Amino acid sequence: MSLFNVMNVAGSALAAQSIRLNTTASNMANANSASSSIESTYRARHPVFMTAFDEAAEFGGELEEAAGVGVEVGGIIESQAPLRRDYQPGHPLADEAGYVFMPNVNVVEEMANMISASRSYQTNVEIMEASKQMLTRTLALGQQ
Amino acid sequence: MIDFDRHLGIHPQAAMLRSQRAEVLAANLANADTPNYQARDLDFRAALENALGTGDGFDLARTSDRHLALGDGVGGAELMFRTPTQASLDQNTVDVQAERARFADNALRYQATMRFLDSKFSGLVKAFRGD
Numbered sequence: 001m002s003l004f005n006v007m008n009v010a011g012s013a014l015a016a017q018s019i020r021l022n023t024t025a026s027n028m029a030n031a032n033s034a035s036s037s038i039e040s041t042y043r044a045r046h047p048v049f050m051t052a053f054d055e056a057a058e059f060g061g062e063l064e065e066a067a068g069v070g071v072e073v074g075g076i077i078e079s080q081a082p083l084r085r086d087y088q089p090g091h092p093l094a095d096e097a098g099y100v101f102m103p104n105v106n107v108v109e110e111m112a113n114m115i116s117a118s119r120s121y122q123t124n125v126e127i128m129e130a131s132k133q134m135l136t137r138t139l140a141l142g143q144q
Numbered sequence: 145m146i147d148f149d150r151h152l153g154i155h156p157q158a159a160m161l162r163s164q165r166a167e168v169l170a171a172n173l174a175n176a177d178t179p180n181y182q183a184r185d186l187d188f189r190a191a192l193e194n195a196l197g198t199g200d201g202f203d204l205a206r207t208s209d210r211h212l213a214l215g216d217g218v219g220g221a222e223l224m225f226r227t228p229t230q231a232s233l234d235q236n237t238v239d240v241q242a243e244r245a246r247f248a249d250n251a252l253r254y255q256a257t258m259r260f261l262d263s264k265f266s267g268l269v270k271a272f273r274g275d
Contacts, residue, residue: 002160002163002164002166002167003163003166003167005167006163006166006167006170009167009170009171009174010170010173010174012174013173013174013175013176016174016177017177020177048179049175049177049178049179050178051175051178051181068167068168068170068171069171069174069175070171070174070175071174071175071177071178116177117177120176120177120240123173123176123240123244124173124174126244127170127173127174127247130247130248130251131166131170131251133251133255134163134166134251134254134255137254137255137258138159138258141258141261141262141265142261142262142265142266142269
């Protein structure tokens, strides 16, 4: 039944967007986590969204599988942007030259990401709500 | 003798196609942030004609399970890719606002189909009761 699959598709989007919100929260929380070496410095994380194609659909399977494809998080990548190197000789984590390494989190970008993720989340909640109404209406068929 | 199929008319097929279109549009919205995702939709008119057997659509006979189907479509109508109105950097062609409008339109028409079916059933019940 396709309308139940709408729930699955919207649910997969909710899961993916909440992971995106999660990484944004993590990036924002660690935006100023200083470190004394390049290796141990936090790097901004971002999820990679992928379409969750069913194997059956790829081989020309039935339409039910092909029509509704959800979204999945293929993986989480760390940003390759250069780290910030601040001169703070008084910092307890400063190296011999007086520098600390700061994460490569772009706070403005993260805020934009957060808003985009929460809007997408809302959209999918509304899709779920609408399909729930459609299903309820179908169940009430011929009951009046 | 009442022919139930004829009494209900095109509405059962219409409801089925509407629910499948809801699925396709929900998939578009779910993948609104997926890079390289291509938004899809179906031509409802062609799909309904195919489902009713009145269209000029055709399908290939599959005499073995290992034969490939003609393509993934809904009720014999092929799913088509949408032409994007604005290019996006990540090659995604989902226009969230337009898709939401289509989803709402589709849901409303589904409700209308349900209303039609409801009145068909109440007509039948009236005929059975005979009072």
